[in-house]
Amino acid sequence: MAFLFAQFLTGLANASSLFLVASGLSLIFGVTRIVNFAHGSFYMLGAFIGVTLMEILPGHFGFWGSILLTGLAVGVIGAFVEIVVLRPIYRAPELFQLVATFGVILVIQDLALMIWGAEDRLGPRAPGLRGVWRIFGEPVPKYDIVLIAITPFILFALWYLITKTRVGVLVRAATQDREMVGALGVNQAWLFTGVFALGSALAGWGGALQLPKGGADLLMDFNIIGAVFVVVVIGGMGSLPGAFIAAVLISVLNVLGVTYIPQSTLVLMFVVMAIVLIIRPYGLLGREEVAGEHGQVGAPETPIRPYGPTGQAVIAALLLVLAALPLVVDQFVLILMIDMVVFALFAASLHFILGTGGLVSFGHAAFFGGGAYAAALLVFHTGTPMELAFLFAPLAAGLLALGIGWFCIRLTGVYFAMLTLAFSQLVWSLAYQWRAVTRGDDGLVNIWPSDWLSETIPYYYFTLILGIGGILFLRHVIHAPFGYALRAGRDSPRQAEAMGINVKRVQYAAFALAGVMAGLAGGIFVFSKGSVFPTELEIAASFDALIVVFLGGVKTLAGGVVGAGFMTMVEDWLTRLEYWRLLLGLVIIAVVIIAPEGIVGSIRTAWNKYRGTEEEIAK
Amino acid sequence: MLNVEGIHSYYGKAHILNGLSFEVRRGEVVALLGRNGAGKSTTMKSVMQLVRPRTGRVMFQDDDLVGQPAYRVAKSGIGYVPEDRRIFTDLTVMENLEVGRQPKRKDAPDWTIEQLFEIFPNLAERRGNRGKQMSGGEQQMLTIARTLMGNPALLLLDEPSEGIAPVIVEQMAETILKLKAEGLTVMISEQNLHFARSVADRAIIIEGGEKKFDGSFAELEAHPEIRDAYLSV
Numbered sequence: 001m002a003f004l005f006a007q008f009l010t011g012l013a014n015a016s017s018l019f020l021v022a023s024g025l026s027l028i029f030g031v032t033r034i035v036n037f038a039h040g041s042f043y044m045l046g047a048f049i050g051v052t053l054m055e056i057l058p059g060h061f062g063f064w065g066s067i068l069l070t071g072l073a074v075g076v077i078g079a080f081v082e083i084v085v086l087r088p089i090y091r092a093p094e095l096f097q098l099v100a101t102f103g104v105i106l107v108i109q110d111l112a113l114m115i116w117g118a119e120d121r122l123g124p125r126a127p128g129l130r131g132v133w134r135i136f137g138e139p140v141p142k143y144d145i146v147l148i149a150i151t152p153f154i155l156f157a158l159w160y161l162i163t164k165t166r167v168g169v170l171v172r173a174a175t176q177d178r179e180m181v182g183a184l185g186v187n188q189a190w191l192f193t194g195v196f197a198l199g200s201a202l203a204g205w206g207g208a209l210q211l212p213k214g215g216a217d218l219l220m221d222f223n224i225i226g227a228v229f230v231v232v233v234i235g236g237m238g239s240l241p242g243a244f245i246a247a248v249l250i251s252v253l254n255v256l257g258v259t260y261i262p263q264s265t266l267v268l269m270f271v272v273m274a275i276v277l278i279i280r281p282y283g284l285l286g287r288e289e290v291a292g293e294h295g296q297v298g299a300p301e302t303p304i305r306p307y308g309p310t311g312q313a314v315i316a317a318l319l320l321v322l323a324a325l326p327l328v329v330d331q332f333v334l335i336l337m338i339d340m341v342v343f344a345l346f347a348a349s350l351h352f353i354l355g356t357g358g359l360v361s362f363g364h365a366a367f368f369g370g371g372a373y374a375a376a377l378l379v380f381h382t383g384t385p386m387e388l389a390f391l392f393a394p395l396a397a398g399l400l401a402l403g404i405g406w407f408c409i410r411l412t413g414v415y416f417a418m419l420t421l422a423f424s425q426l427v428w429s430l431a432y433q434w435r436a437v438t439r440g441d442d443g444l445v446n447i448w449p450s451d452w453l454s455e456t457i458p459y460y461y462f463t464l465i466l467g468i469g470g471i472l473f474l475r476h477v478i479h480a481p482f483g484y485a486l487r488a489g490r491d492s493p494r495q496a497e498a499m500g501i502n503v504k505r506v507q508y509a510a511f512a513l514a515g516v517m518a519g520l521a522g523g524i525f526v527f528s529k530g531s532v533f534p535t536e537l538e539i540a541a542s543f544d545a546l547i548v549v550f551l552g553g554v555k556t557l558a559g560g561v562v563g564a565g566f567m568t569m570v571e572d573w574l575t576r577l578e579y580w581r582l583l584l585g586l587v588i589i590a591v592v593i594i595a596p597e598g599i600v601g602s603i604r605t606a607w608n609k610y611r612g613t614e615e616e617i618a619k
Numbered sequence: 620m621l622n623v624e625g626i627h628s629y630y631g632k633a634h635i636l637n638g639l640s641f642e643v644r645r646g647e648v649v650a651l652l653g654r655n656g657a658g659k660s661t662t663m664k665s666v667m668q669l670v671r672p673r674t675g676r677v678m679f680q681d682d683d684l685v686g687q688p689a690y691r692v693a694k695s696g697i698g699y700v701p702e703d704r705r706i707f708t709d710l711t712v713m714e715n716l717e718v719g720r721q722p723k724r725k726d727a728p729d730w731t732i733e734q735l736f737e738i739f740p741n742l743a744e745r746r747g748n749r750g751k752q753m754s755g756g757e758q759q760m761l762t763i764a765r766t767l768m769g770n771p772a773l774l775l776l777d778e779p780s781e782g783i784a785p786v787i788v789e790q791m792a793e794t795i796l797k798l799k800a801e802g803l804t805v806m807i808s809e810q811n812l813h814f815a816r817s818v819a820d821r822a823i824i825i826e827g828g829e830k831k832f833d834g835s836f837a838e839l840e841a842h843p844e845i846r847d848a849y850l851s852v
Contacts, residue, residue, distance in 0.1 A: 169714045169717045169718055172709060172714075173710060173714075173715075173718045176707050176710075179669065180707075182689040182693075183667055183669060183690075183692075183699050183701070184693055184718055184719045184769060185693035185694045185769050186718070187688070188690065
């Protein structure tokens with residue numbers, strides 16, 4: 001019993017920094033509607049800045065002063081990011097900003113590498129709090145007790161700020177209707193910057209406070225973001241007490257999990273989240289998100305039309321070029337082309353559910369990697385012939401999508417996005433921790449195609465037929481009645497329901513189809529590489545696809561495919577450089593700011609403008 | 620005080636205001652009349668810069684508002700009460716009023732919460748209630764009170780009589796006259812001609828985003844064909 005209690009205290013102590021980071025994310029989302037993926041990066045910056053300051057400043061004052069200063073410094077960095085990167089694009093389509101925050105992640109990763117180097121830093125012990133106190137005979141680190149004591153004060157301070165001050169009233173008002181707040185004379189731009197700075201500072205404090213229990217390393221940003229999203233979703237988006245309860249819940253479970261079922265630590269929190277969301281779809285203390293309640297209905301979608309004769313001719317010509325490619329180029333280019341087609345199909349499947357279905361999935365890699373793993377597992381464990389195992393990739397991914405979709409489809413907007421992300425993390429943690437089956441991060445190797453496909457050129461045609469075929473099939477579905485129903489559900493769910501469309505069922509089917517296609521891409525991928533690793537299931541893999549779709553243009557059909565081509569080439573070129581992440585991040589941010597409609601969308605707008613001016617002159 | 624000069628406003632590709640011009644003079648109450656879809660709300664939003672006119676000028680006290688952010692328009696002394704009220708439903712009455720609070724202005728009446736509670740006694744009783752717990756009429760009063768907290772010199776009221784009980788509409792008319800007596804300039808948009816006549820000094824009728832009539836209610840009554848053409852359903 002005493003041991004359990006000590007465990008509980010450890011969990012509570014761990015919860016404090018998790019709560020800080022999560023409350024910052026929740027606050028930023030509530031006001032700006034930005035899902036700030038870079039939040040984990042601010043946490044990492046907090047850890048590195050904290051370590052550096054603690055080395056300079058000695059003693060009690062130095063330690064606690066360093067923590068205080070770290071938060072302020074990260075807050076300033078956050079304000080800088082908001083002003084430079086986000087402010088120019090608030091008017092861009094909703095959720096476009098998240099691509100920019102992903103660019104910020106890459107930039108911060110490389111900047112941290114440049115400044116602090118690749119080596120992990122161990123956090124210093126808090127002066128005067130090095131030992132343990134015995135509680136019911138069990139040792140509990142003194143620093144843990146201090147953290148447990150501090151956290152309620154932080155919660156209270158935040159609660160006071162939000163509920164009792166003018167700033168808090170404005171923040172809550174802006175959460176509901178920011179345009180109206182502006183029309184009442186409040187400069188939202190500074191409100192946004194302030195909230196973003198505060199949220200970043202909270203993440204920075206979280207990073208600095210955990211130092212004596214951990215340290216600083218370059219993987220912290222992605223390592224925490226999954227847990228933070230889970231906490232925010234379980235607690236309810238925008239609810240501070242909810243974030244606190246959820247942080248405690250997750251941290252305590254984690255400590256107990258490490259003790260009793262060490263193989264399941266990563267999976268545990270996602271299972272808890274799934275259970276909570278089945279009972280309370282908007283989290284413990286969250287409230288329902290109503291679409292369009294924030295007074296920011298954008299311009300109506302331009303209807304998508306099938307290509308006319310010119311467009312079809314261009315596509316046909318392009319296909320001929322692709323088919324003739326092996327005659328002119330070497331093997332290296334063909335392999336790059338295979339990567340590109342695989343990525344294009346993966347991106348097209350995400351675009352299908354995101355652009356046409358209006359469902360922003362943050363965890364699409366689960367189906368790509370899931371398909372790849374399904375085929376690889378069959379080959380690896382049972383020696384199934386490639387042809388059969390390959391068929392299993394889209395099938396398994398489709399089944400996985402049916403399973404995940406069953407939970408996710410009932411939610412909308414950011415809850416949907418968060419839940420898909422969490423489920424993809426669940427799949428990732430299975431692949432990572434269930435070593436007996438998946439061999440963990442050693443991956444599954446020697447997954448080669450049958451003899452008739454083992455050369456590059458046959459496999460290139462195999463890829464071309466299935467990959468391009470998949471993309472064309474998705475396009476066909478979009479222009480079929482099913483696609484109309486899907487688009488109707490996206491643009492006006494109520495009217496669609498009134499017309500007799502079962503919106504949720506249509507979305508469920510579309511989600512499954514997107515899963516099948518992503519799985520197909522995963523199947524082609526695994527046999528082209530001969531191996532698969534958990535990295536294919538990581539958050540970063542899902543984000544890559546998201547970036548590609550947004551860069552290409554969400555509202556254009558070719559967006560996903562063009563974006564994938566652009567990205568594969570840019571990455572192929574950039575990764576030869578040492579600080580390629582920094583450059584790629586800057587490229588992403590630049591594209592987002594300069595071409596907020598994506599590559600295809602911007603070209604089309606420019607073209608229409610050009611033709612439009614001609615017409616006006618003709619008049 | 621307010622001079623709108625030839626504004627063209629669009630929603631996406633839809634051309635809503637077509638070279639609209641009009642004037643509001645200090646101290647008067649002007650009614651903007653027209654059918655559904657005539658462009659009344661867009662006119663109000665174009666003054667507030669919630670919709671940006673593509674061409675034309677919106678001169679307010681010798682300052683062109685076009686292109687300025689909405690918060691600056693509000694700070695320069697224009698209070699806006701939207702048609703769909705848009706109160707903050709999760710905030711209490713007192714908090715809603717707090718959002719609207721701005722420093723006082725030389726050229727406009729200065730409001731305190733106590734004065735507003737005198738004009739809107741219902742709000743005083745419900746000061747601790749959240750916006751979503753209030754009736755339509757109470758919400759309408761709250762949104763006017765919230766805007767008055769900004770001490771505006773010119774008040775834009777978009778369809779204040781819409782969707783509230785007839786008894787409350789009468790109260791609303793009295794309130795508008797009271798505001799006028801305090802020295803406020805008011806522009807209301809209305810479909811209810813009877814209500815407009817009871818509060819306004821002058822009528823502006825628009826149709827298809829163009830001005831069709833500008834004059835007193837006596838003139839309007841002398842020309843029933845105008846009313847028939849642009850107001851009756």
